[in-house]
Amino acid sequence: MTFPKPLAEMGPAAASAQRAGFDGMLLTEGGRTAFTAAAAASLGAPGLELSTGVAVAFPRSPMIAAQNAWELNEVSGGRFRLGLGTQVRTHIVRRYGAEFERPGPRLRDYVRAVKACFAGFRGEPLDHHGDFYELTFLNRQWSPGPLEVADPKVDVAAVNPWMLTMAGEVADGVHVHPIGEPGYLRRHVLPCLAEGAIRANRSAGDVDVIVPVNTIVGDTDEQREASRELARASLSFYGSTPNYAFIWDEAGFEGTTERIRAKQKAGDFGGMAAEITDDHLAAFCTEGDWNDLADRLIETYGGTATRLVLYSAGTADPDTLARYGTVAAEISARTATS
Numbered sequence: 001m002t003f004p005k006p007l008a009e010m011g012p013a014a015a016s017a018q019r020a021g022f023d024g025m026l027l028t029e030g031g032r033t034a035f036t037a038a039a040a041a042s043l044g045a046p047g048l049e050l051s052t053g054v055a056v057a058f059p060r061s062p063m064i065a066a067q068n069a070w071e072l073n074e075v076s077g078g079r080f081r082l083g084l085g086t087q088v089r090t091h092i093v094r095r096y097g098a099e100f101e102r103p104g105p106r107l108r109d110y111v112r113a114v115k116a117c118f119a120g121f122r123g124e125p126l127d128h129h130g131d132f133y134e135l136t137f138l139n140r141q142w143s144p145g146p147l148e149v150a151d152p153k154v155d156v157a158a159v160n161p162w163m164l165t166m167a168g169e170v171a172d173g174v175h176v177h178p179i180g181e182p183g184y185l186r187r188h189v190l191p192c193l194a195e196g197a198i199r200a201n202r203s204a205g206d207v208d209v210i211v212p213v214n215t216i217v218g219d220t221d222e223q224r225e226a227s228r229e230l231a232r233a234s235l236s237f238y239g240s241t242p243n244y245a246f247i248w249d250e251a252g253f254e255g256t257t258e259r260i261r262a263k264q265k266a267g268d269f270g271g272m273a274a275e276i277t278d279d280h281l282a283a284f285c286t287e288g289d290w291n292d293l294a295d296r297l298i299e300t301y302g303g304t305a306t307r308l309v310l311y312s313a314g315t316a317d318p319d320t321l322a323r324y325g326t327v328a329a330e331i332s333a334r335t336a337t338s
Contacts, residue, residue, distance in 0.1 A: 193209070
């Protein structure tokens with residue numbers, strides 16, 4: 001997982017990830033767009049799997065998102081996944097100038113509209129009539145035309161049970177939040193995906209579970225302690241969001257969000273990280289040395305996750321990236337047939 005870099009840097013960054021042993025790269029939108037970064041990455045590292053993880057949906061029409069995904073799937077040889085998310089109201093309304101009402105149902109309609117566009121590109125009539133989007137015109141002149149590969153997969157980011165159920169109903173995969181600890185996956189993610197899949201008369205196995213994992217790793221106590229402090233800072237950042245409070249509470253850490261927000265409002269960022277105890281880290285992170293990290297990740301997420309995203313690798317220095325790549329390659333080799 002990484003934020004998009006300047007375009008001139010994306011090709012070399014993708015090539016480095018590929019050489020290190022990663023199967024793919026997940027690009028999350030911030031100040032830079034994920035689509036152009038994915039295009040540069042695909043040209044710099046042919047064969048690397050790429051995904052927006054996630055791109056902000058509502059400021060773009062479903063047709064624009066579908067066209068971008070279609071072209072990226074073409075250039076990558078069918079190795080692109082379109083990951084979509086709602087973001088939050090402040091960003092959508094005040095930064096993008098777009099509508100945010102009823103974000104969950106809006107995203108459900110958006111996914112269906114994107115898939116209708118894909119069908120249109122393959123030559124079927126464009127005929128989508130939803131609560132938020134109506135798409136009915138696509139002549140041959142304005143269609144990118146069919147591809148020799150399958151349609152791009154469309155994934156959504158989801159946290160609460162309603163969104164997870166919706167993902168099971170209409171999406172090809174779900175992006176679990178980085179604080180999605182194993183208990184949360186069992187309590188909410190898998191049951192809700194199954195419920196949504198049943199509504200759509202398909203199997204829950206049709207929906208990929210894409211899980212970013214927080215890791216604490218090092219060969220020495222000093223290295224692990226440094227990794228531990230980075231994890232505290234990351235978890236405290238996410239812990240300040242009220243919508244995620246139930247994840248902490250259900251994991252046995254009631255009031256975590258409230259305490260972190262109090263420190264945040266006081267401008268005490270060090271105090272925010274200090275609210276993340278060693279018990280928090282044990283529940284929300286996977287810890288090990290470099291030789292056994294793959295074992296620990298497989299033990300923790302085997303049978304639950306379809307894809308693991310090594311969250312901490314995105315900001316790693318080149319040597320550490322190479323070590324994470326070795327872990328990724330080992331996990332991929334050992335789980336290729338499972």
